[in-house]
Amino acid sequence: MVMDSSFEACDFVLFGTKGDLSRRKLLPSMYQLEKAGLLHAETTIVGVARQTLSDEEYVEEVRKSLEEFSGETICEATWETFKARLSYAQVDMKEIASYSSLESHVNPDRVMVCYLATPPSIYGDICRGLHGCNIIDSSVRLVLEKPIGHDLESSKVINEQVAEYFGESQIYRIDHYLGKETVLNLIALRFANSIFTTNWDHNCIDHVQISVAESVGIEGRWGYFDDAGQMRDMVQNHLLQILSLVAMEPPANLDADSIRDEKLKVLKALRPINATNVNDVTVRGQYTSGFVKGKEVPGYLEEDDANTVSKTETFVAIKAEIDNWRWAGVPFYLRTGKRLPTKVSEVVIYFKRQPHNLFTASFNDLPPNKLVIRLQPDEGVEITVMNKVPGLTSSGAMDLQKSKLNLSFSEEFSDDRIPDAYEKLLLEVMLGNQALFVRRDEIEQAWTWVDSILAAWRNTNEPPEPYQAGTWGPVASIGLLARANRSWYESKVKKKK
Numbered sequence: 125m126v127m128d129s130s131f132e133a134c135d136f137v138l139f140g141t142k143g144d145l146s147r148r149k150l151l152p153s154m155y156q157l158e159k160a161g162l163l164h165a166e167t168t169i170v171g172v173a174r175q176t177l178s179d180e181e182y183v184e185e186v187r188k189s190l191e192e193f194s195g196e197t198i199c200e201a202t203w204e205t206f207k208a209r210l211s212y213a214q215v216d217m218k219e220i221a222s223y224s225s226l227e228s229h230v231n232p233d234r235v236m237v238c239y240l241a242t243p244p245s246i247y248g249d250i251c252r253g254l255h256g257c258n259i260i261d262s263s264v265r266l267v268l269e270k271p272i273g274h275d276l277e278s279s280k281v282i283n284e285q286v287a288e289y290f291g292e293s294q295i296y297r298i299d300h301y302l303g304k305e306t307v308l309n310l311i312a313l314r315f316a317n318s319i320f321t322t323n324w325d326h327n328c329i330d331h332v333q334i335s336v337a338e339s340v341g342i343e344g345r346w347g348y349f350d351d352a353g354q355m356r357d358m359v360q361n362h363l364l365q366i367l368s369l370v371a372m373e374p375p376a377n378l379d380a381d382s383i384r385d386e387k388l389k390v391l392k393a394l395r396p397i398n399a400t401n402v403n404d405v406t407v408r409g410q411y412t413s414g415f416v417k418g419k420e421v422p423g424y425l426e427e428d429d430a431n432t433v434s435k436t437e438t439f440v441a442i443k444a445e446i447d448n449w450r451w452a453g454v455p456f457y458l459r460t461g462k463r464l465p466t467k468v469s470e471v472v473i474y475f476k477r478q479p480h481n482l483f484t485a486s487f488n489d490l491p492p493n494k495l496v497i498r499l500q501p502d503e504g505v506e507i508t509v510m511n512k513v514p515g516l517t518s519s520g521a522m523d524l525q526k527s528k529l530n531l532s533f534s535e536e537f538s539d540d541r542i543p544d545a546y547e548k549l550l551l552e553v554m555l556g557n558q559a560l561f562v563r564r565d566e567i568e569q570a571w572t573w574v575d576s577i578l579a580a581w582r583n584t585n586e587p588p589e590p591y592q593a594g595t596w597g598p599v600a601s602i603g604l605l606a607r608a609n610r611s612w613y614e615s616k617v618k619k620k621k
Protein backbone atom coordinates (compact mmCIF):
# COMPACT_ATOMS: atom_id res chain seq x y z
CA MET A 125 0.00 0.00 0.00
CA VAL A 126 1.36 3.46 -0.90
CA MET A 127 1.13 5.85 2.03
CA ASP A 128 0.30 9.50 1.53
CA SER A 129 3.01 11.88 2.69
CA SER A 130 0.66 13.11 5.47
CA PHE A 131 0.64 9.58 6.82
CA GLU A 132 3.14 9.97 9.61
CA ALA A 133 4.13 7.54 12.31
CA CYS A 134 2.63 8.38 15.69
CA ASP A 135 2.54 7.27 19.29
CA PHE A 136 -1.09 6.43 19.93
CA VAL A 137 -1.68 6.70 23.68
CA LEU A 138 -4.93 5.15 24.86
CA PHE A 139 -6.04 6.47 28.26
CA GLY A 140 -8.61 4.12 29.79
CA THR A 141 -7.33 1.14 27.81
CA LYS A 142 -9.02 -1.35 30.16
CA GLY A 143 -12.44 0.27 29.81
CA ASP A 144 -15.45 -0.89 27.82
CA LEU A 145 -15.02 1.47 24.87
CA SER A 146 -11.34 0.64 24.42
CA ARG A 147 -11.89 -3.09 24.58
CA ARG A 148 -15.05 -3.22 22.50
CA LYS A 149 -14.33 -0.61 19.85
CA LEU A 150 -10.95 1.13 19.89
CA LEU A 151 -8.51 -1.78 20.09
CA PRO A 152 -10.48 -3.87 17.55
CA SER A 153 -10.57 -0.83 15.23
CA MET A 154 -6.79 -0.33 15.49
CA TYR A 155 -6.40 -4.03 14.71
CA GLN A 156 -8.59 -3.64 11.60
CA LEU A 157 -6.47 -0.70 10.47
CA GLU A 158 -3.41 -2.92 10.89
CA LYS A 159 -5.06 -5.61 8.82
CA ALA A 160 -5.86 -3.09 6.09
CA GLY A 161 -2.24 -1.87 6.06
CA LEU A 162 -3.32 1.56 7.33
CA LEU A 163 -1.00 1.87 10.32
CA HIS A 164 2.39 3.40 9.65
CA ALA A 165 5.16 0.81 10.17
CA GLU A 166 6.59 2.81 13.08
CA THR A 167 3.35 3.71 14.85
CA THR A 168 3.17 2.49 18.44
CA ILE A 169 0.18 1.93 20.73
CA VAL A 170 0.56 2.70 24.42
CA GLY A 171 -2.20 1.48 26.73
CA VAL A 172 -2.67 3.60 29.87
CA ALA A 173 -4.57 2.61 33.01
CA ARG A 174 -4.06 2.69 36.76
CA GLN A 175 -3.49 -1.04 37.40
CA THR A 176 -0.02 -2.53 37.59
CA LEU A 177 0.53 -4.56 34.44
CA SER A 178 3.62 -5.72 32.54
CA ASP A 179 3.82 -5.19 28.78
CA GLU A 180 3.39 -8.95 28.30
CA GLU A 181 0.24 -9.01 30.46
CA TYR A 182 -1.13 -6.05 28.53
CA VAL A 183 -0.49 -7.79 25.21
CA GLU A 184 -2.42 -10.81 26.55
CA GLU A 185 -5.33 -8.58 27.56
CA VAL A 186 -5.45 -6.91 24.16
CA ARG A 187 -5.50 -10.32 22.48
CA LYS A 188 -8.46 -11.32 24.65
CA SER A 189 -10.33 -8.12 23.76
CA LEU A 190 -9.79 -8.77 20.06
CA GLU A 191 -10.98 -12.35 20.40
CA GLU A 192 -14.08 -11.22 22.25
CA PHE A 193 -15.01 -8.15 20.23
CA SER A 194 -13.45 -8.18 16.75
CA GLY A 195 -16.19 -10.51 15.52
CA GLU A 196 -13.76 -12.63 13.54
CA THR A 197 -10.94 -15.13 13.91
CA ILE A 198 -7.71 -13.29 14.60
CA CYS A 199 -5.31 -13.28 11.66
CA GLU A 200 -2.03 -14.46 13.20
CA ALA A 201 0.19 -12.59 10.73
CA THR A 202 -1.66 -9.34 11.46
CA TRP A 203 -1.52 -10.01 15.19
CA GLU A 204 2.29 -10.53 15.14
CA THR A 205 2.78 -7.06 13.61
CA PHE A 206 0.11 -5.52 15.82
CA LYS A 207 1.38 -6.90 19.11
CA ALA A 208 4.88 -5.58 18.41
CA ARG A 209 3.42 -2.05 18.61
CA LEU A 210 1.88 -2.50 22.07
CA SER A 211 3.23 -1.34 25.41
CA TYR A 212 1.67 -0.40 28.72
CA ALA A 213 2.10 2.59 31.05
CA GLN A 214 0.64 2.72 34.54
CA VAL A 215 -0.75 6.16 35.37
CA ASP A 216 -3.16 7.29 38.05
CA MET A 217 -4.73 9.96 35.92
CA LYS A 218 -5.49 12.21 38.88
CA GLU A 219 -1.83 12.20 40.06
CA ILE A 220 0.43 14.57 38.14
CA ALA A 221 3.56 12.81 39.37
CA SER A 222 2.52 9.48 37.89
CA TYR A 223 2.54 10.81 34.29
CA SER A 224 6.33 10.57 34.20
CA SER A 225 5.90 6.86 33.43
CA LEU A 226 4.73 7.89 29.95
CA GLU A 227 8.02 9.52 29.01
CA SER A 228 9.82 6.31 28.10
CA HIS A 229 6.93 5.26 25.82
CA VAL A 230 6.71 8.27 23.55
CA ASN A 231 9.10 9.92 21.16
CA PRO A 232 9.04 13.74 21.37
CA ASP A 233 10.00 13.97 17.70
CA ARG A 234 6.84 12.27 16.55
CA VAL A 235 3.15 13.01 16.57
CA MET A 236 1.48 11.87 19.77
CA VAL A 237 -2.24 11.07 19.75
CA CYS A 238 -3.80 11.03 23.24
CA TYR A 239 -7.18 9.27 23.15
CA LEU A 240 -9.16 9.93 26.33
CA ALA A 241 -11.47 6.90 26.68
CA THR A 242 -12.15 7.84 30.29
CA PRO A 243 -14.95 9.63 32.11
CA PRO A 244 -15.02 13.28 30.91
CA SER A 245 -14.75 14.35 34.56
CA ILE A 246 -11.01 13.57 34.42
CA TYR A 247 -10.20 15.18 31.04
CA GLY A 248 -8.91 18.26 32.90
CA ASP A 249 -6.71 16.09 35.17
CA ILE A 250 -5.22 14.28 32.18
CA CYS A 251 -4.40 17.55 30.39
CA ARG A 252 -2.76 18.88 33.56
CA GLY A 253 -0.80 15.63 33.96
CA LEU A 254 0.46 15.74 30.37
CA HIS A 255 1.45 19.36 30.84
CA GLY A 256 3.13 18.52 34.16
CA CYS A 257 5.50 16.06 32.53
CA ASN A 258 6.23 18.51 29.75
CA ILE A 259 4.89 16.29 27.03
CA ILE A 260 2.56 18.73 25.25
CA ASP A 261 3.70 20.57 22.15
CA SER A 262 1.84 21.65 19.02
CA SER A 263 2.15 18.20 17.46
CA VAL A 264 0.12 16.48 20.19
CA ARG A 265 -3.49 15.63 19.22
CA LEU A 266 -6.16 15.11 21.84
CA VAL A 267 -9.21 12.92 21.19
CA LEU A 268 -12.22 13.48 23.46
CA GLU A 269 -15.12 11.09 23.83
CA LYS A 270 -18.69 12.20 24.32
CA PRO A 271 -20.48 13.38 26.34
CA ILE A 272 -18.74 16.75 26.55
CA GLY A 273 -20.75 17.95 29.51
CA HIS A 274 -24.29 17.50 30.73
CA ASP A 275 -25.47 20.91 29.59
CA LEU A 276 -24.02 24.11 28.11
CA GLU A 277 -22.45 25.25 31.36
CA SER A 278 -20.70 21.97 32.20
CA SER A 279 -19.55 21.51 28.61
CA LYS A 280 -17.96 24.98 28.76
CA VAL A 281 -16.13 23.95 31.94
CA ILE A 282 -14.65 20.85 30.25
CA ASN A 283 -13.81 22.76 27.08
CA GLU A 284 -12.10 25.48 29.15
CA GLN A 285 -10.05 22.95 31.13
CA VAL A 286 -8.83 21.38 27.92
CA ALA A 287 -8.27 24.74 26.20
CA GLU A 288 -5.79 25.71 28.91
CA TYR A 289 -3.34 23.24 27.39
CA PHE A 290 -4.52 22.51 23.83
CA GLY A 291 -5.46 24.73 20.90
CA GLU A 292 -8.72 23.97 19.03
CA SER A 293 -6.68 22.70 16.04
CA GLN A 294 -5.32 19.93 18.28
CA ILE A 295 -8.68 18.74 19.64
CA TYR A 296 -10.70 15.92 18.03
CA ARG A 297 -14.17 15.60 19.62
CA ILE A 298 -15.73 12.29 18.69
CA ASP A 299 -19.28 11.81 17.47
CA HIS A 300 -19.06 8.29 16.15
CA TYR A 301 -21.98 8.85 13.76
CA LEU A 302 -19.67 11.11 11.73
CA GLY A 303 -17.48 8.06 11.07
CA LYS A 304 -20.31 5.97 9.65
CA GLU A 305 -19.93 5.43 5.90
CA THR A 306 -23.56 6.26 5.21
CA VAL A 307 -23.47 9.48 7.23
CA LEU A 308 -20.40 10.54 5.24
CA ASN A 309 -22.26 9.60 2.10
CA LEU A 310 -24.75 12.40 2.85
CA ILE A 311 -22.06 14.82 1.70
CA ALA A 312 -21.39 12.82 -1.48
CA LEU A 313 -25.07 12.37 -2.23
CA ARG A 314 -25.89 16.04 -1.81
CA PHE A 315 -22.89 17.65 -3.48
CA ALA A 316 -21.88 15.15 -6.16
CA ASN A 317 -25.34 14.77 -7.72
CA SER A 318 -26.96 17.69 -9.46
CA ILE A 319 -30.45 16.14 -9.22
CA PHE A 320 -30.26 16.63 -5.46
CA THR A 321 -28.23 19.84 -5.37
CA THR A 322 -30.88 21.69 -7.36
CA ASN A 323 -33.90 20.28 -5.53
CA TRP A 324 -32.72 20.59 -1.97
CA ASP A 325 -34.81 23.37 -0.44
CA HIS A 326 -38.26 24.60 0.51
CA ASN A 327 -39.33 24.86 -3.13
CA CYS A 328 -39.07 21.12 -3.63
CA ILE A 329 -39.02 19.50 -0.20
CA ASP A 330 -42.12 19.15 1.96
CA HIS A 331 -40.48 17.81 5.09
CA VAL A 332 -37.60 15.68 6.35
CA GLN A 333 -37.65 12.79 8.83
CA ILE A 334 -34.60 11.61 10.75
CA SER A 335 -35.15 8.43 12.77
CA VAL A 336 -32.55 6.65 14.88
CA ALA A 337 -34.32 3.69 16.45
CA GLU A 338 -32.66 1.25 18.83
CA SER A 339 -34.03 -2.12 19.91
CA VAL A 340 -31.68 -2.30 22.91
CA GLY A 341 -32.59 -0.88 26.30
CA ILE A 342 -30.00 0.78 28.48
CA GLU A 343 -27.70 -2.26 28.60
CA GLY A 344 -26.81 -2.13 32.30
CA ARG A 345 -25.90 1.58 32.11
CA TRP A 346 -28.66 2.86 34.42
CA GLY A 347 -26.32 5.17 36.36
CA TYR A 348 -25.14 6.95 33.23
CA PHE A 349 -28.38 6.84 31.28
CA ASP A 350 -30.77 7.99 33.96
CA ASP A 351 -28.70 11.12 34.38
CA ALA A 352 -28.56 11.71 30.63
CA GLY A 353 -31.77 10.51 28.95
CA GLN A 354 -32.24 10.04 25.23
CA MET A 355 -32.08 13.78 24.58
CA ARG A 356 -28.50 14.13 25.84
CA ASP A 357 -27.43 10.63 24.82
CA MET A 358 -28.59 10.78 21.19
CA VAL A 359 -30.26 14.05 20.11
CA GLN A 360 -27.67 16.56 21.34
CA ASN A 361 -24.98 14.82 19.34
CA HIS A 362 -25.87 12.20 16.72
CA LEU A 363 -29.25 13.48 15.51
CA LEU A 364 -28.20 17.13 15.40
CA GLN A 365 -25.04 16.19 13.49
CA ILE A 366 -27.10 14.28 10.91
CA LEU A 367 -29.56 17.18 10.68
CA SER A 368 -26.69 19.62 10.13
CA LEU A 369 -25.25 17.56 7.28
CA VAL A 370 -28.65 17.25 5.61
CA ALA A 371 -29.44 20.95 5.97
CA MET A 372 -26.12 22.76 5.58
CA GLU A 373 -25.20 25.01 2.66
CA PRO A 374 -22.52 23.72 0.29
CA PRO A 375 -19.17 24.24 2.01
CA ALA A 376 -16.48 26.05 0.00
CA ASN A 377 -14.40 22.87 0.09
CA LEU A 378 -14.04 19.75 2.22
CA ASP A 379 -11.68 21.34 4.75
CA ALA A 380 -12.60 20.80 8.37
CA ASP A 381 -13.56 24.38 9.10
CA SER A 382 -15.48 24.90 5.85
CA ILE A 383 -17.75 21.98 6.76
CA ARG A 384 -17.96 22.88 10.44
CA ASP A 385 -18.76 26.53 9.68
CA GLU A 386 -21.75 25.42 7.60
CA LYS A 387 -22.98 22.91 10.20
CA LEU A 388 -22.74 25.60 12.87
CA LYS A 389 -24.92 27.97 10.82
CA VAL A 390 -27.66 25.33 10.74
CA LEU A 391 -27.48 24.81 14.50
CA LYS A 392 -27.70 28.56 15.01
CA ALA A 393 -30.78 28.73 12.78
CA LEU A 394 -32.74 26.10 14.73
CA ARG A 395 -35.89 27.72 16.06
CA PRO A 396 -35.78 27.71 19.87
CA ILE A 397 -38.16 25.38 21.65
CA ASN A 398 -39.21 26.58 25.08
CA ALA A 399 -42.14 26.64 27.49
CA THR A 400 -44.30 28.42 24.90
CA ASN A 401 -44.15 25.68 22.25
CA VAL A 402 -42.65 22.58 23.88
CA ASN A 403 -45.96 20.71 24.16
CA ASP A 404 -46.78 21.36 20.52
CA VAL A 405 -43.51 20.26 19.00
CA THR A 406 -41.97 17.61 21.26
CA VAL A 407 -42.92 14.20 22.62
CA ARG A 408 -41.11 12.37 25.42
CA GLY A 409 -41.59 8.72 26.22
CA GLN A 410 -40.37 6.05 28.63
CA TYR A 411 -40.65 2.34 27.84
CA THR A 412 -42.66 -0.09 29.89
CA SER A 413 -42.23 -3.86 29.71
CA GLY A 414 -43.03 -5.58 26.45
CA PHE A 415 -41.62 -7.78 23.72
CA VAL A 416 -38.77 -6.89 21.39
CA LYS A 417 -38.10 -9.34 18.56
CA GLY A 418 -40.22 -11.91 20.36
CA LYS A 419 -38.31 -11.65 23.63
CA GLU A 420 -39.90 -10.36 26.82
CA VAL A 421 -38.05 -7.34 28.22
CA PRO A 422 -38.48 -5.30 31.41
CA GLY A 423 -39.69 -1.72 31.51
CA TYR A 424 -37.22 1.13 32.11
CA LEU A 425 -38.22 1.40 35.77
CA GLU A 426 -37.65 -2.34 36.25
CA GLU A 427 -34.12 -2.41 34.81
CA ASP A 428 -31.23 -3.42 37.12
CA ASP A 429 -30.27 -0.60 39.53
CA ALA A 430 -33.37 1.41 38.51
CA ASN A 431 -35.15 3.75 40.87
CA THR A 432 -38.87 3.53 40.40
CA VAL A 433 -39.74 7.20 40.14
CA SER A 434 -37.43 8.31 37.35
CA LYS A 435 -38.85 10.76 34.81
CA THR A 436 -35.97 10.23 32.38
CA GLU A 437 -37.00 9.97 28.74
CA THR A 438 -36.01 6.94 26.67
CA PHE A 439 -37.82 8.25 23.57
CA VAL A 440 -37.86 11.68 21.96
CA ALA A 441 -39.70 13.04 18.93
CA ILE A 442 -39.31 16.66 17.87
CA LYS A 443 -40.64 18.85 15.11
CA ALA A 444 -37.63 21.08 14.47
CA GLU A 445 -37.73 24.17 12.26
CA ILE A 446 -34.71 25.79 10.65
CA ASP A 447 -35.26 29.50 10.31
CA ASN A 448 -33.27 30.31 7.21
CA TRP A 449 -33.92 31.01 3.55
CA ARG A 450 -33.42 27.45 2.31
CA TRP A 451 -35.60 25.69 4.85
CA ALA A 452 -38.40 28.13 5.59
CA GLY A 453 -41.57 26.13 6.26
CA VAL A 454 -39.88 22.71 5.98
CA PRO A 455 -40.13 20.81 9.27
CA PHE A 456 -37.42 18.35 10.24
CA TYR A 457 -39.01 15.60 12.33
CA LEU A 458 -36.51 13.88 14.63
CA ARG A 459 -37.25 10.61 16.39
CA THR A 460 -35.06 8.37 18.52
CA GLY A 461 -35.73 5.83 21.25
CA LYS A 462 -34.62 2.74 23.10
CA ARG A 463 -36.56 -0.54 22.98
CA LEU A 464 -38.23 0.23 19.68
CA PRO A 465 -39.12 -2.73 17.43
CA THR A 466 -35.82 -2.76 15.56
CA LYS A 467 -32.47 -1.04 15.17
CA VAL A 468 -32.68 1.24 12.18
CA SER A 469 -31.42 4.72 11.31
CA GLU A 470 -32.65 6.57 8.27
CA VAL A 471 -33.15 9.98 6.76
CA VAL A 472 -36.27 10.34 4.63
CA ILE A 473 -36.74 13.34 2.37
CA TYR A 474 -40.36 13.87 1.33
CA PHE A 475 -40.56 15.95 -1.82
CA LYS A 476 -43.54 18.17 -2.58
CA ARG A 477 -46.53 16.86 -4.48
CA GLN A 478 -46.97 17.72 -8.14
CA PRO A 479 -48.94 20.98 -8.51
CA HIS A 480 -51.46 19.31 -10.84
CA ASN A 481 -52.55 15.73 -11.47
CA LEU A 482 -52.68 14.79 -15.15
CA PHE A 483 -53.60 11.23 -14.51
CA THR A 484 -56.81 9.41 -13.78
CA ALA A 485 -55.92 8.72 -10.19
CA SER A 486 -57.25 11.16 -7.64
CA PHE A 487 -54.75 13.73 -6.36
CA ASN A 488 -54.10 11.78 -3.18
CA ASP A 489 -53.25 8.73 -5.20
CA LEU A 490 -50.34 10.52 -6.78
CA PRO A 491 -47.88 10.31 -3.93
CA PRO A 492 -44.87 12.60 -3.69
CA ASN A 493 -41.37 11.33 -4.42
CA LYS A 494 -39.42 10.14 -1.44
CA LEU A 495 -35.68 9.77 -0.96
CA VAL A 496 -34.84 7.24 1.74
CA ILE A 497 -31.24 7.25 2.94
CA ARG A 498 -30.69 4.09 4.98
CA LEU A 499 -27.88 4.82 7.42
CA GLN A 500 -27.98 1.42 9.12
CA PRO A 501 -28.51 -1.50 8.73
CA ASP A 502 -29.00 -2.54 5.08
CA GLU A 503 -27.13 0.61 4.11
CA GLY A 504 -28.36 2.18 0.92
CA VAL A 505 -30.33 4.85 -0.89
CA GLU A 506 -33.80 4.46 -2.31
CA ILE A 507 -36.00 6.78 -4.37
CA THR A 508 -39.71 6.17 -4.88
CA VAL A 509 -41.01 7.28 -8.25
CA MET A 510 -44.28 6.94 -10.10
CA ASN A 511 -44.00 4.76 -13.16
CA LYS A 512 -46.39 3.78 -15.95
CA VAL A 513 -47.54 0.21 -15.66
CA PRO A 514 -46.54 -1.27 -19.01
CA GLY A 515 -49.37 -2.60 -21.15
CA LEU A 516 -52.60 -1.67 -22.94
CA THR A 517 -55.92 -0.75 -21.31
CA SER A 518 -59.37 -0.73 -22.91
CA SER A 519 -60.00 2.84 -21.73
CA GLY A 520 -56.65 4.06 -22.97
CA ALA A 521 -55.96 5.46 -19.50
CA MET A 522 -52.45 5.39 -18.17
CA ASP A 523 -52.07 3.23 -15.06
CA LEU A 524 -49.40 4.35 -12.64
CA GLN A 525 -47.54 2.41 -10.01
CA LYS A 526 -45.23 3.49 -7.21
CA SER A 527 -41.80 1.93 -7.87
CA LYS A 528 -38.37 2.08 -6.27
CA LEU A 529 -34.90 2.86 -7.52
CA ASN A 530 -32.87 1.07 -4.92
CA LEU A 531 -29.12 1.25 -4.34
CA SER A 532 -28.09 -1.32 -1.77
CA PHE A 533 -24.50 -0.97 -0.58
CA SER A 534 -24.18 -4.70 0.10
CA GLU A 535 -25.16 -5.51 -3.49
CA GLU A 536 -23.37 -2.64 -5.23
CA PHE A 537 -20.16 -2.90 -3.23
CA SER A 538 -20.36 -6.57 -2.32
CA ASP A 539 -16.59 -7.08 -2.14
CA ASP A 540 -16.07 -4.29 0.35
CA ARG A 541 -16.40 -4.72 4.09
CA ILE A 542 -18.08 -1.63 5.58
CA PRO A 543 -15.61 -0.36 8.19
CA ASP A 544 -16.74 0.44 11.71
CA ALA A 545 -17.14 4.17 12.39
CA TYR A 546 -14.25 4.11 14.86
CA GLU A 547 -11.85 2.74 12.24
CA LYS A 548 -12.56 5.74 10.03
CA LEU A 549 -12.27 8.21 12.92
CA LEU A 550 -9.03 6.74 14.30
CA LEU A 551 -7.53 6.88 10.83
CA GLU A 552 -8.59 10.52 10.41
CA VAL A 553 -7.00 11.47 13.74
CA MET A 554 -3.75 9.83 12.69
CA LEU A 555 -3.95 11.72 9.39
CA GLY A 556 -4.57 14.95 11.27
CA ASN A 557 -7.89 15.71 9.55
CA GLN A 558 -10.48 17.34 11.82
CA ALA A 559 -13.36 17.40 9.32
CA LEU A 560 -15.19 14.50 10.97
CA PHE A 561 -14.82 15.88 14.49
CA VAL A 562 -17.03 18.34 16.26
CA ARG A 563 -15.78 21.86 16.98
CA ARG A 564 -16.32 23.49 20.34
CA ASP A 565 -18.81 26.06 19.03
CA GLU A 566 -20.93 23.33 17.42
CA ILE A 567 -21.13 21.41 20.68
CA GLU A 568 -22.03 24.53 22.62
CA GLN A 569 -24.65 25.62 20.10
CA ALA A 570 -26.22 22.15 20.19
CA TRP A 571 -26.34 22.33 23.99
CA THR A 572 -28.00 25.77 23.83
CA TRP A 573 -30.88 24.36 21.76
CA VAL A 574 -31.19 21.15 23.79
CA ASP A 575 -30.95 22.87 27.19
CA SER A 576 -33.94 25.03 26.35
CA ILE A 577 -36.07 21.95 25.58
CA LEU A 578 -34.88 20.17 28.72
CA ALA A 579 -35.71 23.23 30.82
CA ALA A 580 -39.19 23.45 29.30
CA TRP A 581 -39.79 19.76 30.06
CA ARG A 582 -38.62 20.25 33.64
CA ASN A 583 -41.00 23.19 33.95
CA THR A 584 -44.02 21.14 32.99
CA ASN A 585 -43.10 18.66 35.74
CA GLU A 586 -45.00 15.98 33.83
CA PRO A 587 -43.64 12.46 33.47
CA PRO A 588 -42.77 11.15 30.00
CA GLU A 589 -45.54 9.23 28.24
CA PRO A 590 -45.30 5.48 28.62
CA TYR A 591 -44.87 3.26 25.57
CA GLN A 592 -44.68 -0.48 25.47
CA ALA A 593 -41.25 -1.90 24.64
CA GLY A 594 -41.31 -3.18 21.06
CA THR A 595 -43.55 -0.37 19.75
CA TRP A 596 -42.62 2.85 17.93
CA GLY A 597 -43.00 5.10 20.96
CA PRO A 598 -45.93 6.97 22.51
CA VAL A 599 -49.06 7.53 20.42
CA ALA A 600 -48.43 11.26 20.68
CA SER A 601 -45.45 10.80 18.38
CA ILE A 602 -47.85 9.78 15.62
CA GLY A 603 -49.98 12.82 16.44
CA LEU A 604 -46.98 15.13 16.00
CA LEU A 605 -47.08 14.40 12.26
CA ALA A 606 -50.76 13.56 11.88
CA ARG A 607 -51.65 17.14 12.81
CA ALA A 608 -50.07 18.18 9.52
CA ASN A 609 -51.51 15.22 7.58
CA ARG A 610 -48.18 13.42 7.61
CA SER A 611 -47.02 10.11 9.02
CA TRP A 612 -43.73 8.52 10.02
CA TYR A 613 -41.97 6.52 7.34
CA GLU A 614 -42.45 2.82 8.04
CA SER A 615 -39.01 1.24 8.14
CA LYS A 616 -38.72 -2.04 6.33
CA VAL A 617 -35.73 -3.88 7.69
CA LYS A 618 -34.39 -6.46 5.29
CA LYS A 619 -33.75 -9.74 7.04
CA LYS A 620 -30.11 -10.92 6.84
CA LYS A 621 -29.78 -13.97 4.60
Ligand SMILES: NC(=O)C1=CN([C@@H]2O[C@H](COP(=O)(O)OP(=O)(O)OC[C@H]3O[C@@H](n4cnc5c(N)ncnc54)[C@H](OP(=O)(O)O)[C@@H]3O)[C@@H](O)[C@H]2O)C=CC1
Pocket residue numbers: 139140141142143144145146173174175215216217218240241242243244246269270271
Ligand atom coordinates in the same frame (compact mmCIF):
# COMPACT_ATOMS: atom_id res chain seq x y z
N1 LIG B 1 -18.62 2.33 26.18
C1 LIG B 1 -19.19 2.89 25.11
O1 LIG B 1 -19.79 2.23 24.25
C2 LIG B 1 -19.14 4.36 24.92
C3 LIG B 1 -18.38 5.17 25.73
N2 LIG B 1 -18.30 6.50 25.49
C4 LIG B 1 -17.46 7.36 26.33
O2 LIG B 1 -16.14 6.84 26.39
C5 LIG B 1 -15.55 7.09 27.64
C6 LIG B 1 -15.15 5.78 28.28
O3 LIG B 1 -16.31 4.98 28.44
P1 LIG B 1 -16.23 3.46 28.90
O4 LIG B 1 -15.10 2.78 28.28
O5 LIG B 1 -17.59 2.92 28.69
O6 LIG B 1 -15.99 3.64 30.46
P2 LIG B 1 -15.33 2.60 31.46
O7 LIG B 1 -15.72 3.01 32.83
O8 LIG B 1 -15.58 1.21 31.02
O9 LIG B 1 -13.79 2.89 31.27
C7 LIG B 1 -13.16 4.07 31.72
C8 LIG B 1 -11.71 3.76 32.01
O10 LIG B 1 -11.13 4.92 32.58
C9 LIG B 1 -10.33 4.52 33.67
N3 LIG B 1 -10.18 5.51 34.73
C10 LIG B 1 -11.14 6.22 35.35
N4 LIG B 1 -10.57 7.03 36.28
C11 LIG B 1 -9.24 6.79 36.25
C12 LIG B 1 -8.12 7.32 36.96
N5 LIG B 1 -8.23 8.26 37.89
N6 LIG B 1 -6.88 6.86 36.66
C13 LIG B 1 -6.73 5.90 35.72
N7 LIG B 1 -7.76 5.36 35.00
C14 LIG B 1 -8.98 5.81 35.27
C15 LIG B 1 -11.05 3.33 34.25
O11 LIG B 1 -10.13 2.58 34.96
P3 LIG B 1 -10.57 1.45 36.01
O12 LIG B 1 -10.90 0.27 35.14
O13 LIG B 1 -9.35 1.27 36.83
O14 LIG B 1 -11.72 2.01 36.76
C16 LIG B 1 -11.58 2.62 33.00
O15 LIG B 1 -10.67 1.69 32.48
C17 LIG B 1 -16.63 7.87 28.45
O16 LIG B 1 -16.41 9.23 28.24
C18 LIG B 1 -17.92 7.44 27.78
O17 LIG B 1 -18.94 8.39 27.95
C19 LIG B 1 -18.92 7.08 24.43
C20 LIG B 1 -19.70 6.34 23.58
C21 LIG B 1 -19.90 4.93 23.76
Ligand SMILES: O=C1O[C@H](COP(=O)(O)O)[C@@H](O)[C@H](O)[C@H]1O
Pocket residue numbers: 338357358
Ligand atom coordinates in the same frame (compact mmCIF):
# COMPACT_ATOMS: atom_id res chain seq x y z
O1 LIG C 1 -23.54 7.15 21.58
C1 LIG C 1 -24.36 6.27 21.71
O2 LIG C 1 -24.72 5.55 20.63
C2 LIG C 1 -25.32 4.27 20.76
C3 LIG C 1 -25.91 3.94 19.39
O3 LIG C 1 -24.88 3.88 18.44
P1 LIG C 1 -24.99 2.92 17.18
O4 LIG C 1 -23.74 3.15 16.43
O5 LIG C 1 -25.13 1.53 17.71
O6 LIG C 1 -26.22 3.35 16.43
C4 LIG C 1 -26.36 4.26 21.85
O7 LIG C 1 -26.87 2.94 22.05
C5 LIG C 1 -25.75 4.75 23.14
O8 LIG C 1 -26.75 4.81 24.15
C6 LIG C 1 -25.15 6.13 22.93
O9 LIG C 1 -24.42 6.51 24.08
